[in-house]
Amino acid sequence: MCINLFSDVKLSSKWWGWGDASRSYDLETRPKFFKFLKEKLEITGEIIQQPVSLDSVKVSGTRVEEAFARRLVSIFGENNVRLDDRERFLHSFGKGYLDLICAWNGAPSSVPDVVVYPTSESQIEQLFGESAHWSFVVVPYGGATSVVGGVESRTRDAKPVVCLDFRLMNRVLEVDARSLLAKVQPGCLGPELERELNGAGVTLGHFPQSFEYSSVGGWVATRSAGYESTRYGKIEEMVESLRLVTPEGVIETPLVPASATGPNLLQILVGSEGTIGVITSVTLKLRKAPQSRSYVGVLFKTFTDGIEAVREMMQKEIVPNVVRLSDPNETRASLALASQNGGSLVEKVGTWYLARRGYFGSQGVVMILAFEGSPEWVDFERRRALATCRSFSGFSAGSGPGRTWYRERFDLPYLRDKLMGMGVLADTLETATTWSRLPGLHSKIMEAFSGAFQELHVPGYAMAHISHEYRTGASLYFTFMAKQLAGREEEEWRLIKNRVTDVIVNAGASLSHHHGVGVEHVKWMEQYYGPLGIRVLKAIKHELDPATIMNPDKLLPAS
Numbered sequence: 208m209c210i211n212l213f214s215d216v217k218l219s220s221k222w223w224g225w226g227d228a229s230r231s232y233d234l235e236t237r238p239k240f241f242k243f244l245k246e247k248l249e250i251t252g253e254i255i256q257q258p259v260s261l262d263s264v265k266v267s268g269t270r271v272e273e274a275f276a277r278r279l280v281s282i283f284g285e286n287n288v289r290l291d292d293r294e295r296f297l298h299s300f301g302k303g304y305l306d307l308i309c310a311w312n313g314a315p316s317s318v319p320d321v322v323v324y325p326t327s328e329s330q331i332e333q334l335f336g337e338s339a340h341w342s343f344v345v346v347p348y349g350g351a352t353s354v355v356g357g358v359e360s361r362t363r364d365a366k367p368v369v370c371l372d373f374r375l376m377n378r379v380l381e382v383d384a385r386s387l388l389a390k391v392q393p394g395c396l397g398p399e400l401e402r403e404l405n406g407a408g409v410t411l412g413h414f415p416q417s418f419e420y421s422s423v424g425g426w427v428a429t430r431s432a433g434y435e436s437t438r439y440g441k442i443e444e445m446v447e448s449l450r451l452v453t454p455e456g457v458i459e460t461p462l463v464p465a466s467a468t469g470p471n472l473l474q475i476l477v478g479s480e481g482t483i484g485v486i487t488s489v490t491l492k493l494r495k496a497p498q499s500r501s502y503v504g505v506l507f508k509t510f511t512d513g514i515e516a517v518r519e520m521m522q523k524e525i526v527p528n529v530v531r532l533s534d535p536n537e538t539r540a541s542l543a544l545a546s547q548n549g550g551s552l553v554e555k556v557g558t559w560y561l562a563r564r565g566y567f568g569s570q571g572v573v574m575i576l577a578f579e580g581s582p583e584w585v586d587f588e589r590r591r592a593l594a595t596c597r598s599f600s601g602f603s604a605g606s607g608p609g610r611t612w613y614r615e616r617f618d619l620p621y622l623r624d625k626l627m628g629m630g631v632l633a634d635t636l637e638t639a640t641t642w643s644r645l646p647g648l649h650s651k652i653m654e655a656f657s658g659a660f661q662e663l664h665v666p667g668y669a670m671a672h673i674s675h676e677y678r679t680g681a682s683l684y685f686t687f688m689a690k691q692l693a694g695r696e697e698e699e700w701r702l703i704k705n706r707v708t709d710v711i712v713n714a715g716a717s718l719s720h721h722h723g724v725g726v727e728h729v730k731w732m733e734q735y736y737g738p739l740g741i742r743v744l745k746a747i748k749h750e751l752d753p754a755t756i757m758n759p760d761k762l763l764p765a766s
């Protein structure tokens with residue numbers, strides 16, 4: 208019997224959008240926020256488009272020769288080799304805005320020729336062994352939540368694309384509670400991992416917004432960041448060791464807490480985005496599960512005050528798990544949203560009182576802080592953080608705003624699907640820079656968004672928050688929305704993306720703090736690292752993947 212693996216695992220999730228197919232973002236229950244969006248984006252709020260039906264989708268035929276297909280079946284087993292159109296179509300995009308446009312139109316830019324589900328590392332080695340006999344390329348596929356085209360089935364010279372879906376390699380292989388380490392297979396998704404770790408009284412502490420649907424392999428391949436990264440670090444700081452199967456053989460980095468053995472090989476492999484090999488296991492650093500949690504919202508009169516409070520906290524080594532400081536535009540959107548949620552600060556304290564004290568002016572901003580650990584530690588850190596905020600006129604709004612943020616932290620991606628139906632472009636982008644450059648960069652990026660909306664003659668709205676903070680700087684995360692230009696959706700998105708990314712790279716900020724490079728950021732890589740830097744990365748690729756089998760056109764510019 209042929210099992211429909213994709214259906215088994217993912218049919219409960221939306222192939223054309225985000226998350227659980229039975230859930231959607233209900234704007235009707237948030238009338239103030241809905242009105243806010245309608246005004247800013249000049250939309251009626253009616254649903255004007257829907258994704259095509261899966262049954263109507265047509266894709267080009269597979270280029271896999273029969274004899275190669277038989278060989279794949281002998282390696283992976285009949286049930287785990289899928290050549291049917293539906294499975295191939297469902298593996299042809301990630302979750303970026305352009306991916307969703309392709310999905311809604313049923314017209315992906317490219318489709319894998321075959322999808323295979325490995326169950327062991329040796330099967331992957333055997334696949335690479337076949338490259339001596341057959342011509343093909345390999346696209347590693349984790350949760351497929353990439354927003355930079357990381358799982359696109361790019362190919363050169365019409366080589367068939369083999370999509371390697373790690374869904375069946377999803378086990379936690381070992382938990383060493385004494386050393387606080389866990390060895391995990393790449394296809395393990397966030398909730399599966401945390402469930403197993405929590406059972407042993409530990410946590411990884413990595414919670415990207417895509418947590419429910421993204422995988423360990425994908426996190427490590429893209430240098431992902433979770434919302435608690437300020438305290439726990441990005442994923443690259445959580446990897447103690449990994450195994451990478453490359454077309455030239457296996458590399459396993461030593462399982463040691465630290466070493467002085469030349470350049471850090473582990474960190475060359477982390478973030479390689481499937482372009483030099485396949486991550487088949489990762490040993491992750493754990494923490495004891497926290498006993499206590501606390502949230503607090505803080506209001507500031509200006510974004511500048513908020514930024515200075517965060518900087519001061521980081522530099523005084525006060526490190527909450529979450530520090531999320533919204534800019535004035537995001538604060539306005541959040542307040543429109545919060546006014547429906549009940550129990551918010553606004554209802555409790557009274558808008559009029561705070562407005563009189565200067566907190567709800569057009570420049571006012573809100574910060575969410577979260578603390579985790581032992582009750583004593585949480586109390587200590589919270590008091591120190593609030594004292595720092597007060598020294599920049601921060602007003603503590605109690606735990607309501609923080610609790611609301613925590614409850615709804617995985618909900619907003621559902622809003623994008625709703626907005627798409629209303630004819631709205633909605634996407635995010637991110638960067639990181641130093642404290643000295645951060646305020647200026649934020650202003651320049653906001654100007655670039657406005658300029659792009661004007662150039663396109665579309666109503667649009669951009670907003671940002673600071674999160675993922677460091678002693679030296681922080682990440683800036685932008686959400687942008689614009690009325691869609693029907694039939695010109697890609698052109699519209701590219702113009703906005705190009706204008707803003709040019710500003711980011713010209714300012715010497717990070718091309719990406721956590722989304723990765725994929726195909727969407729490749730064209731800036733040479734400017735970012737310089738020609739010699741790119742030659743070094745290409746030399747590594749050439750050494751491990753001389754026949755350029757691995758994930759074509761991602762990460763590095765073509766020669």
Ligand SMILES: Cc1cc2nc3c(=O)[nH]c(=O)nc-3n(C[C@H](O)[C@H](O)[C@H](O)COP(=O)(O)OP(=O)(O)OC[C@H]3O[C@@H](n4cnc5c(N)ncnc54)[C@H](O)[C@@H]3O)c2cc1C
Binds near residue numbers: 346414428433484761
């Ligand atoms: C709604 C939403 C919210 C998001 N929030 C965050 C966030 O908070 N933080 C964040 O960092 N990112 C976020 N992302 C981006 C995305 O979730 C991350 O990049 C994530 O790390 C990708 O994991 P994945 O398992 O989905 O990988 P995939 O999308 O499947 O793959 C990503 C890249 O890694 C490669 N890859 C996957 N598995 C392997 C492997 N085993 N070996 C080698 N290469 C591999 C793929 O080929 C691809 O190039 C978000 C995305 C969405 C859609």
